[in-house]
Amino acid sequence: AADMSCRLGWLSEEDRTRIVRLVARANLPVRPPEGMTGERFLSLMAVDKKVLDGQLRLVLLKGIGQAVITSGFDPDILRDTVNGY
Numbered sequence: 575a576a577d578m579s580c581r582l583g584w585l586s587e588e589d590r591t592r593i594v595r596l597v598a599r600a601n602l603p604v605r606p607p608e609g610m611t612g613e614r615f616l617s618l619m620a621v622d623k624k625v626l627d628g629q630l631r632l633v634l635l636k637g638i639g640q641a642v643i644t645s646g647f648d649p650d651i652l653r654d655t656v657n658g659y
Contacts, residue, residue: 585637630645
């Protein structure tokens with residue numbers, strides 16, 4: 575979410591880095607599991623509980639502490655984000 579929000583220009587690179595470090599320090603994953611491809615990740619997202627009426631909704635960040643639920647994002651940016659790992 576932090577990486578995609580940064581790619582959308584909603585979150586600064588500094589805030590993205592801060593969030594990734596905090597999540598890692600909490601021993602939570604910051605990368606997909608070994609062997610998870612971007613296409614597989616996207617196919618799993620398509621059946622996630624956040625899909626409503628066929629639209630994938632994501633929780634993204636406008637800033638630290640400013641989460642939004644949206645389906646208004648460029649699918650190419652989502653694809654770039656999941657393939658970026």
